[in-house]
Amino acid sequence: MKIAFWFLVFPGFLFTAIVGMLLTWVDRKVTARIHWRIGPPWYQPFADFFKLLAKETMIPAGTPKFIFLLAPMLGVIAMTIIAVMLFAMNFMPDKSFVGDLIVLIYLLALPPLGLILGGSASKNPLSAVGASREMTLYFAYELPFLAAILIAVIKTGGQIRIGEMVAFQQLYGPILYSFSGVIAMLISLFAMQAKLGYVPFDIAEAEQEIMAGPLLEYSGVALAMFKLTKAMMFFILPCFLITIFWGGLASRWAIPKLLLLVVLVILLKNTNPRLRIDQALKFFWIGLVPFAIVGIILAFYNL
Amino acid sequence: MSNNRRIVPIGPFHPLQEEPEFFKLIVEGEKVVDIEINIGYNHRGHEFISPSLTYDQVPFLVERICGICSNSHPLAFVLAVEDAAHIEVPERAQYLRSVVHELERVHSHLLWLGLAGHFIGYNTVWMWAWRYREPILDLFEIITGNRNHYAMNKIGGVRRDINPGQFPEIEKVLNLAEQKISMLTHAVLDDPVLHARLENVGILPKEKAISYGVLGPTARASGYAIDVRKDDPHCAYDKIDWNMIVLEEGDIFAKAKVRLLECFESIKIIRQCIKQLPEGPIQARVDDIPPGEGCGRTEAPRGEVFHYVRSDGTNKPIRHKVRAPSFMNLPSNEYAVKGYSIADAALCLAAIDPCYCCTERMAAFEDGKEIYNGKQLLELSWQKTEILKSKYRK
Numbered sequence: 001m002k003i004a005f006w007f008l009v010f011p012g013f014l015f016t017a018i019v020g021m022l023l024t025w026v027d028r029k030v031t032a033r034i035h036w037r038i039g040p041p042w043y044q045p046f047a048d049f050f051k052l053l054a055k056e057t058m059i060p061a062g063t064p065k066f067i068f069l070l071a072p073m074l075g076v077i078a079m080t081i082i083a084v085m086l087f088a089m090n091f092m093p094d095k096s097f098v099g100d101l102i103v104l105i106y107l108l109a110l111p112p113l114g115l116i117l118g119g120s121a122s123k124n125p126l127s128a129v130g131a132s133r134e135m136t137l138y139f140a141y142e143l144p145f146l147a148a149i150l151i152a153v154i155k156t157g158g159q160i161r162i163g164e165m166v167a168f169q170q171l172y173g174p175i176l177y178s179f180s181g182v183i184a185m186l187i188s189l190f191a192m193q194a195k196l197g198y199v200p201f202d203i204a205e206a207e208q209e210i211m212a213g214p215l216l217e218y219s220g221v222a223l224a225m226f227k228l229t230k231a232m233m234f235f236i237l238p239c240f241l242i243t244i245f246w247g248g249l250a251s252r253w254a255i256p257k258l259l260l261l262v263v264l265v266i267l268l269k270n271t272n273p274r275l276r277i278d279q280a281l282k283f284f285w286i287g288l289v290p291f292a293i294v295g296i297i298l299a300f301y302n303l
Numbered sequence: 304m305s306n307n308r309r310i311v312p313i314g315p316f317h318p319l320q321e322e323p324e325f326f327k328l329i330v331e332g333e334k335v336v337d338i339e340i341n342i343g344y345n346h347r348g349h350e351f352i353s354p355s356l357t358y359d360q361v362p363f364l365v366e367r368i369c370g371i372c373s374n375s376h377p378l379a380f381v382l383a384v385e386d387a388a389h390i391e392v393p394e395r396a397q398y399l400r401s402v403v404h405e406l407e408r409v410h411s412h413l414l415w416l417g418l419a420g421h422f423i424g425y426n427t428v429w430m431w432a433w434r435y436r437e438p439i440l441d442l443f444e445i446i447t448g449n450r451n452h453y454a455m456n457k458i459g460g461v462r463r464d465i466n467p468g469q470f471p472e473i474e475k476v477l478n479l480a481e482q483k484i485s486m487l488t489h490a491v492l493d494d495p496v497l498h499a500r501l502e503n504v505g506i507l508p509k510e511k512a513i514s515y516g517v518l519g520p521t522a523r524a525s526g527y528a529i530d531v532r533k534d535d536p537h538c539a540y541d542k543i544d545w546n547m548i549v550l551e552e553g554d555i556f557a558k559a560k561v562r563l564l565e566c567f568e569s570i571k572i573i574r575q576c577i578k579q580l581p582e583g584p585i586q587a588r589v590d591d592i593p594p595g596e597g598c599g600r601t602e603a604p605r606g607e608v609f610h611y612v613r614s615d616g617t618n619k620p621i622r623h624k625v626r627a628p629s630f631m632n633l634p635s636n637e638y639a640v641k642g643y644s645i646a647d648a649a650l651c652l653a654a655i656d657p658c659y660c661c662t663e664r665m666a667a668f669e670d671g672k673e674i675y676n677g678k679q680l681l682e683l684s685w686q687k688t689e690i691l692k693s694k695y696r697k
Contacts, residue, residue, distance in 0.1 A: 035430035125309050129333065129645060199424045200496060208319045208422045209649040210311070273496050274424030276646045277333065 011087035013080045020231035021045040023262055027234065030266045045231065049224055057220030063123050071118030072222045075229030078110035082236050089162040090249040101149065101160045104240065111229050112138045112195070115204065118226070119214025130213020133277050134204035137194055140284040141201075145191035147292035151175075151184040152244045154299040166248035174247035179303045183295035185245050187288050189261070192237045193268055194280070196230065200272040201280055238262055307331050311645055315344050319422060319649050326636070326652055333644040338637055346680045353623035358384060358458055358592055361620065365610070366452050368625065369658055371414060374407040375603030376625070377456040379610040382537055384458050387597030387614050388589065394539075395583045396460035398576045401539040403447060403455045404601070405569040405576075409480060410439045411604035412562040412569075415656045416487065419559060422653045423500060428491070435483040442476040445469055460586025470577060481570050488563045501556035505639045505651030508553055515635040518628045519606025520561045521655045525553035531602040538601075543575045555654040562656070592616070603628055605656050629658045 006012055024045045032039025059065055082104060112134055119131025153160055155175045156168040175181040194201035205213045215226055238261035243249055246257055275283065314325035323344035329337040349368055353361050362377040369376060378400060385392060413436040420428025440450040447453035447463055455461050465473075491497055507517070512525035522529050528549045532540040548564045550557040594616040600609050606628030613622040632655040640648045675683065 031426075034427055036434050037430065125311055128309075129311065129330075132332075199426075202424060203646070206424065206646065206649075208424070209646050211317065270427045272425065273420070273428075273494070273500055274646075275496065276500060276644060278644070279499055 006084050006088075007080060012084045013076070016079060016083040016232045016235055017228055020228070020233070020235040021049065023234045024231045026259075026262060027266050027269075030263065031270055034266075034270045049228065052219075052224035052227065053221055055220040055223075057222050058217070060123055060217050063121050063217075067117055068121045068217075069222060071114045071121060072218065072225035072229070074114035074117070075111035076225050076232070078107045079229060079232035079236055082107050082240070083232070086162070086236065086239055086243055086249070090166055090243055101153070101162060101165075101244075104162070105146070105149065108195070108237075108240070109138070109142070111233060114229065115214045115226075118218065118222075119204075119216075122214065122217035124217050126210040127214050127216045129210050130204050130206075130216070133210075134214060136277050137201060137204055137280060140281040141191040141194040144187045144284050144288040144292045145195075147289065147296060148184040148187040148191070149244065151180050151292070151295045151299045154296065155180065155302070162243060166243060166250070169247045170250075174245065176245045176247075178298075180295045180298035181245055183291060183298070185241065187292055187295070188241050188245065189264060189268075190284070190288065192241065192261075193265060194284070195237060196233055196265065198265060198269040200268075200275045202274055203277045203280055206274055234262070234265075238265075308336065313649065313652065314341075319653065320657065322658075324657070326648075328640070328645060328648055330645060333646070335640050335643055335645060335648045338640050338648070340633055340636060342633065343675070346684060348681070348684065350623055350625060351681060354620055357618045358620065361623065362456055362458075363454065365625065366454065369627070370451055371411050371658060372407065372603040372605065372608065372627075373452045374403050374455060375601055375608045376610070376627075377454075378404060378538075379599040379601045379603075379608045380612065380623075381456045381458050382599030382601060383597045383610040383612040384592060384599070384614075384620075385597070386599060387595045387612055388458075388592045390459050390587055390589055392460055393584045393587055394581045395464075396585045396587075397537075398539045398580050399461045399463075399465060399585060400456065401543070402465070402573050402576045403443075403453055403461075404538065405572045406439060406443060406446070407453075408569045408604045409484075409566050410436050410443070411656075412566050413439070413484070415562060415604075416491070416559070419650075419653060422650055423497070425497075428487070432487060435480065435487070438476045438479055442473060445472055457586065458592075459589040460584070462586075464585050465577075465580070473573075473577060477570050477573060481567065484563065484566045484570075491559060491563065498556065501554065501559065501650070502552075503554050504643060504647045505555045505654055506553045507635055507639045509551075511638050512553065512635065515631070515638065517606070517632050517635045517655075519602065519604070519632070519656075520558060520565065521606065521632045521635065523547065523549045524557035524561045526551040529607075531600050531607045535600055539576055539579075540572075542579070543572055545572050545575075555650055558654045558656075592618070605629055605658055606632060627658065629655070633657060 008014060022042070025040070025042050028044065029039040059068060085104065115134045116131045119127040119134065152165065152175050155178070156165050159165050159168060169175060176185050197205055205215060215223060218226060238258050239249060241261060242254060242257050309330055311328040311330050312325065313319055313328060315323045325341040325344070327339040327341070328335050329339070347368070349364060352364060356364055362380055365376040365380045366373045413432050417429040417432035417436070420426065420432060443453055444450050446465055446469065447455045455463065507521070507525045509526040512522050512527040517525070517527070518529065526549060528547060530547045531537070533547050545568050548561050548568060550561055592614045594614055596611065596613040598609065598611050600607055608628060609626040611622070611624040612620045615621045635655065636652055640651045643651065
């Protein structure tokens with residue numbers, strides 16, 4: 001019963017969804033202010049979500065129905081599990097919750113996988129292009145992202161239990177406050193931007209080029225699930241970065257830190273044009289990977 | 304078609320462009336190997352309506368060909384009629400025409416800059432460019448009475464005068480516009496990501512530009528120095544000191560740069576026009592249009608607009624032909640898009656600043672086959688009117 005409450009209400013699905021949508025509103029409002037617009041009221045993401053729930057879900061003829069409808073669910077499920085794990089590990093590190101970093105990394109791969117599956121199942125050339133772009137982008141950002149996480153693992157002396165990583169940081173100070181920590185955080189910020197699919201890395205959904213790409217054929221509840229995944233990610237990913245690099249969530253500074261990361265994402269989103277997929281790949285592999293290697297070397301010398 | 308080739312449709316309804324047009328991109332993976340351009344989704348019928356209106360009414364009609372170049376079309380039309388009837392336009396009217404025409408160029412280029420920002424996913428540029436376009440539209444309202452569709456030109460002159468009381472306001476808006484456009488220009492020209500995205504993409508070399516007959520900024524960005532304002536001076540353009548902006552690169556970045564730099568030239572022209580504005584009447588007396596024919600050309604923001612008018616001595620033209628610049632610029636995509644990725648192709652299609660509502664009055668083609676020509680479209684339209692009429696008769 002308690003587990004069900006954890007997963008469905010707090011800190012799982014419901015809580016993450018609500019906070020995520022509120023953060024989406026922050027995004028929309030700040031973006032609007034940067035654009036000299038007024039921006040929507042706070043309930044706009046909720047209104048959009050419920051409107052989508054009421055719409056008909058169209059399934060294009062000839063698509064594999066099961067995969068087409070499974071794809072949007074993958075991200076929501078993954079995000080719910082990550083939320084529960086993150087909170088359990090942050091606030092109850094002594095309870096032996098089976099959750100190490102590797103599980104989280106795999107779960108974080110599910111939302112892009114959902115997009116790739118959905119886009120490929122849509123039987124639309126534009127969705128297929130979007131899915132292939134999403135796949136390329138995933139491989140592009142995952143390498144420096146893993147390297148950045150590796151820096152944290154090295155710094156904590158080989159811990160891959162998040163609870164122990166948090167405990168380490170509470171003892172010796174956050175990983176961020178060191179050279180390698182800063183490098184790891186910067187790389188993760190870019191990777192987060194790409195994972196969220198925001199400009200300059202909204203290549204997979206580029207509406208002006210391929211009309212929302214993988215999401216093109218989705219409507220109604222299925223589309224709402226994709227939007228919800230994105231909103232939840234907008235909450236979970238900064239939390240994940242704070243947990244690993246910035247001292248964990250069990251602190252009164254957690255909320256300002258979270259808002260700071262969110263605003264950084266929004267600013268990056270609004271001051272850049274979209275990159276081309278090959279440029280994004282070059283940016284992550286040629287631009288960030290050497291940087292990450294330097295960070296790993298620094299981490300070995302405990303800098 | 305080989306197996307690894309696929310079709311990526313851009314249009315007829317696509318978020319990239321607001322108007323109906325169809326670009327069939329034939330792609331291998333992400334690379335565009337071929338493109339087919341279909342226009343003709345929107346039959347406007349201007350050339351048919353025009354002969355049923357009097358000469359005084361036609362400027363209001365052609366103004367509505369395009370909401371953005373809504374000074375260029377009437378200007379080209381009145382120039383054509385004045386050419387046919389050998390009317391001498393008072394000098395003050397010519398200066399006023401130049402003022403409105405250049406203001407239109409500034410607002411149109413800012414509009415394009417905003418749209419280009421949107422197409423590349425840079426919505427901040429979009430919103431900011433359009434925000435700084437607002438004072439210019441307000442200035443239009445001060446000068447002509449309307450934000451869009453200025454109704455400034457009439458045969459023999461202009462409809463409204465500028466009084467000296469408006470000069471400070473005009474100067475204020477021009478200063479603001481100059482300041483903000485220079486800020487936007489620096490923001491665009493110094494952005495490394497924009498350089499990465501736009502440079503060496505969609506290159507249209509000079510010889511191709513000439514063979515496709517492209518016009519306006521599209522041509523001038525490819526080193527093809529044509530500008531009706533210089534080549535065939537009309538209005539006050541020969542009495543004023545200004546430069547034609549010509550760049551050699553031919554890529555999308557050059558096209559953006561040409562447009563941005565042209566805004567400054569336009570502001571320069573407006574300043575000089577206001578300063579040198581001669582005294583005198585703003586319209587000539589026009590009694591009748593003698594039989595004959597005339598051509599009017601003017602440099603719209605997108606390139607040369609051409610109007611041809613034939614008169615038989617009555618108060619209505621018997622033939623009125625319109626050629627908008629996008630009609631010439633569109634086919635150049637055939638060359639410019641090939642070999643680049645879909646992401647680049649989308650930008651490339653937008654880089655010529657296409658205006659389909661200007662262009663669309665042509666025959667419909669699909670896969671190189673003619674589906675409707677002008678006459679058939681007209682018949683189609685008549686049939687539809689008949690159907691509607693019979694429906695509401697009962």
